[in-house]
Amino acid sequence: MSKGACFCLLVLALPAMNWAAENPTATKPSDPTEIDFAELIKMEIPVVEAASKYKQKITEAPSSVTILTSEEVKRYGHRTLADVLQSVPGLYITYDRNYSFLGVRGFNLGDNNNRVLLLVDGHRLNNSLSDSAYLGTEFILDVDLIDRVEIIRGPGSSLYGNNAFFGVINVITRKGRDLAGNGVEVSGEAGSFDSYKGRLTYGKEFKNGLDLILSGSIYDSDGKERLFYKEFNTPANNNGVANNADDDAYKSVFGSASFKDFSLEGGFITREKGNPTAKLLTDFNDRRSRNTDDRGYVNLKYAHEFPNVVDVTAQIYYDRHELTVDEPYSGAVYKDVQKADWAGGELLLTKRIWDRHTLTFGGEYRNDFRQDERFYNTQTGAVSKDLHKDRQNYGIYFQGDFSLVGTNLHLNAGRDAI
Numbered sequence: 001m002s003k004g005a006c007f008c009l010l011v012l013a014l015p016a017m018n019w020a021a022e023n024p025t026a027t028k029p030s031d032p033t034e035i036d037f038a039e040l041i042k043m044e045i046p047v048v049e050a051a052s053k054y055k056q057k058i059t060e061a062p063s064s065v066t067i068l069t070s071e072e073v074k075r076y077g078h079r080t081l082a083d084v085l086q087s088v089p090g091l092y093i094t095y096d097r098n099y100s101f102l103g104v105r106g107f108n109l110g111d112n113n114n115r116v117l118l119l120v121d122g123h124r125l126n127n128s129l130s131d132s133a134y135l136g137t138e139f140i141l142d143v144d145l146i147d148r149v150e151i152i153r154g155p156g157s158s159l160y161g162n163n164a165f166f167g168v169i170n171v172i173t174r175k176g177r178d179l180a181g182n183g184v185e186v187s188g189e190a191g192s193f194d195s196y197k198g199r200l201t202y203g204k205e206f207k208n209g210l211d212l213i214l215s216g217s218i219y220d221s222d223g224k225e226r227l228f229y230k231e232f233n234t235p236a237n238n239n240g241v242a243n244n245a246d247d248d249a250y251k252s253v254f255g256s257a258s259f260k261d262f263s264l265e266g267g268f269i270t271r272e273k274g275n276p277t278a279k280l281l282t283d284f285n286d287r288r289s290r291n292t293d294d295r296g297y298v299n300l301k302y303a304h305e306f307p308n309v310v311d312v313t314a315q316i317y318y319d320r321h322e323l324t325v326d327e328p329y330s331g332a333v334y335k336d337v338q339k340a341d342w343a344g345g346e347l348l349l350t351k352r353i354w355d356r357h358t359l360t361f362g363g364e365y366r367n368d369f370r371q372d373e374r375f376y377n378t379q380t381g382a383v384s385k386d387l388h389k390d391r392q393n394y395g396i397y398f399q400g401d402f403s404l405v406g407t408n409l410h411l412n413a414g415r416d417a418i
Helices: 003-022 036-041 070-076 081-086 235-240
Strands: 065-069 091-095 101-106 117-120 146-153 167-173 186-190 195-205 211-221 226-227 241-243 246-258 261-274 290-306 310-329 330-353 359-376 383-403 410-417
Touching: 065 070, 081 091, 081 101, 081 146, 235 241, 241 310
Parallel strands: 117 167
Antiparallel strands: 065 146, 091 101, 146 167, 186 195, 195 211, 211 246, 226 241, 246 261, 261 290, 290 310, 310 330, 330 359, 359 383, 383 410
C-alpha cells in the first residue's frame, strides 16, 4: 500500500476514533438476528389450511410448509404466481414462451404441472383435460388479490389424489374487509415491450356480516420484438429470428361473497399467447401460431363447527376449461380445440379429541361430463380427430393426527380409496 493511501485511511479513521473516545458508554449494536426471549414467545405461529384440510399451526402440519403473505408479494414486486413460487426455496420455474412450469426439489417433468396440485381457497384448479395447473399470466387470479400462498411440500395424495404427488399449493384470496376503507382499489401498470395492465376491485364487509369482493383485470403485452433460435438459423427461416410473435394478453374477473356459514366464489380468465418457438413442427416465424385458454369455475361452500361434536365442510362446484391451439403448417392453419366441463361435490368431517388428536374423514365425487377434442384444417375443413369422452371419479379418505402425550411429537397417518 502506498504512503498516500495509508494517510487517507488514517484521516478517515480519526473522526471515528474521536467519537469513540468522547462516547465511552456507547453500546455495541445489537445483532439483527438476535430475538429477545420475551419477544420470541409472543410471536404468532402461522396457520396452514391445505396440509390436512383444516386449520393447524405449521409446527403441527405433517409436511414442510412455506407461507408467503401479500406483504412479501408486494415487497418483491411479483407479477404472477410463477414469480411468487420462484422465490420459494426448493422450487424453480421454467418458461417456454407459452406456459410456466414448476420444478420441485430438482424434479421438473415437463408434464404441464400435473403432479402438483393447485388450489384457490381450497378449490382444485388443475383442469380436466390434462390435469394441468396454470401458474403464469394464464393463472386465473390477479396476483394483487392474493392474501397469502401456502406451499406444502411432499406427497399429499392420501387427501387429494395423484395431482398432489410433489406438493400442494393453496392460494388464499383477499376478502372485502381486507380492502382499505372497505371500498374501491384501482391500479395500473406500464412496462417494457408495450406492456400494460389495469385492475378495478370493489370490496366491503356489510353490517349484517356479508363480505363481498369483486375484481376485474386486463393485461396486454407485445412481448419481445425479436427472438433468435439457433435451431432455425437458415435463410428460409428468417435466419432464426422470430419477429413480433411473443404477444400475451388476458382478461380476468373474480368474485366472492360470504355470509355466516356459506360462501360463494368464482372466477374466469381468457388468455391468448403468441408462440414464437415453432412448437409441434409448426412453421417458424408465423404469428398465427398461438394458444388461447379459457378457464372458469364457481364454488359454493358450507362450513360449520358443531362444538364438542364435529366440524363439517361441504361444497359443490362447476368448472369449465377450453384450449384452442392454432398450428400453422405449410401455409395452412390447423386448429386443435379441446373443451371440458365438470362438476362435483365434497363432504369433510373433522373431529377433535381432547384437544390433542384430530381425525379427518371425507369423500368426493366428480363427474367429467364433457371431454371433447377436435383437430381440423381451417382452410379445407377436413377433420383428423373428433373425440367425445366422459368419466366419473369418486374417492374417500381418512387421516389422523395424534399428539403423543408429554412430547411435541405428532403421529400422522392417512389412507384413501378411489
